[in-house]
Amino acid sequence: MKSYRVVEQGAERYVVGKIEPYNQKNEMFKRPFWDPRMLDLGERFYRTPVLPKDKPGYRLQDQSLVNASWRLENEFARGVRGGRMGFYDWKWGGLYNYPRVPPGLSITENDPISNACGIKKAGSFFGASMVGICKLDRRWLYSPAYLISSEGGQTVDNDIPDEFKYAIAIAVEMDYEAINCSPAHAASAATGAGYSRMAFTAGLLAQYIRGLGYQAIPCGNDTACSIPIAIDAGLGEIARNGLLITPQFGPRVRLAKVLTDLPLLPDQPIEFGVRDFCMMCEKCAKKCPSQSIPYGIPDDTPHNISNREGVLTWHINAETCLNFWAVNGTDCSNCIRTCPFNKPAGRLHDGVRWGIANTPWLNRLFLWGDDLLGYGRKGDSDEFWKLDT
Numbered sequence: 001m002k003s004y005r006v007v008e009q010g011a012e013r014y015v016v017g018k019i020e021p022y023n024q025k026n027e028m029f030k031r032p033f034w035d036p037r038m039l040d041l042g043e044r045f046y047r048t049p050v051l052p053k054d055k056p057g058y059r060l061q062d063q064s065l066v067n068a069s070w071r072l073e074n075e076f077a078r079g080v081r082g083g084r085m086g087f088y089d090w091k092w093g094g095l096y097n098y099p100r101v102p103p104g105l106s107i108t109e110n111d112p113i114s115n116a117c118g119i120k121k122a123g124s125f126f127g128a129s130m131v132g133i134c135k136l137d138r139r140w141l142y143s144p145a146y147l148i149s150s151e152g153g154q155t156v157d158n159d160i161p162d163e164f165k166y167a168i169a170i171a172v173e174m175d176y177e178a179i180n181c182s183p184a185h186a187a188s189a190a191t192g193a194g195y196s197r198m199a200f201t202a203g204l205l206a207q208y209i210r211g212l213g214y215q216a217i218p219c220g221n222d223t224a225c226s227i228p229i230a231i232d233a234g235l236g237e238i239a240r241n242g243l244l245i246t247p248q249f250g251p252r253v254r255l256a257k258v259l260t261d262l263p264l265l266p267d268q269p270i271e272f273g274v275r276d277f278c279m280m281c282e283k284c285a286k287k288c289p290s291q292s293i294p295y296g297i298p299d300d301t302p303h304n305i306s307n308r309e310g311v312l313t314w315h316i317n318a319e320t321c322l323n324f325w326a327v328n329g330t331d332c333s334n335c336i337r338t339c340p341f342n343k344p345a346g347r348l349h350d351g352v353r354w355g356i357a358n359t360p361w362l363n364r365l366f367l368w369g370d371d372l373l374g375y376g377r378k379g380d381s382d383e384f385w386k387l388d389t
């Protein structure tokens, strides 16, 4: 019983104006490195040590879990800082590529269907929860990109050669119980573990492609906007909270991608009632501690330079959002936690998802049931640490 239908247009269905190249230095996590208005926020968010508190969810154990979760991303990939190293290296490299692939050898059959099957199998083998494929729409590439190093931020060219015609979108699921503790540290740990898994999965998938004799660029949040690529690749729809909603996990995923010249059969974009549901729901907007999520209908008016122009959607105010993260001492996932699409699989939840996709006139009933059963309330951070018996 499918809870989605295929549609002709991917991210293009939200485009209402000219899509100008997006300078990645305008992205919110980069602005504290150059925007005079954001320097103070950067100081508070990036450089002020956060001490543990004697409060559930903010203890040393919680902080240590966050620290450990981010390690692979922070030390061996750095997609948040611009990528291009470690697991996100753009080139075939390393001393010990085993088993060694004979130089110049490549799969000779130009069979995009079988290549796509191989990519999906390998992606899932390396830890992806979802894998989708699309033709690369070059409007979503950052131009230019922005790299952060110990010396500070730096604008760099983002010249992806023309032969990179495909993008593989990867979604990795985040832990449901941990996200439910948002805005306490466990949710931040779920995010960090998601980022580390993104790097691991995308990096290994890129190396698999290189072993076939083709080129691959693995990326986390760097190099291109992940959400429109994921929409084009059939992983989900954009929602009021500014995030991708997937049919299986709702917004409780992190996104990575691999750009490649390997010929692949693209997937078809999908719809499953997200826009209709968001029009009526507004739960994330009500529960956002910084009131950064808009109410009402989508529009194409940016709040500030961090928003993308020419897109009809709900634009999030990333300035007030990041300010809350600085006050909170860790990041926030309330807009994931409270979303009715954020549910693990199960007969009841799968049934509701099918209903939202196929019987939207019952959406108010579904929302009423969601509230009645207490979904989306903040979880107990001490309960998170208890082992299931």
Ligand code: SF4
Pocket: 287, 288, 289, 290, 291, 292, 293, 316, 320, 321, 322, 324, 325, 332, 333, 334, 335, 336
């Ligand atoms: S992360 Fe938190 S503060 Fe930011 S938009 Fe989501 S709910 Fe609001």
Ligand code: SF4
Pocket: 239, 240, 241, 277, 278, 279, 281, 282, 283, 284, 285, 338, 339, 340, 341
């Ligand atoms: S909480 Fe409601 S309005 Fe917000 S993204 Fe989820 S479904 Fe849409």
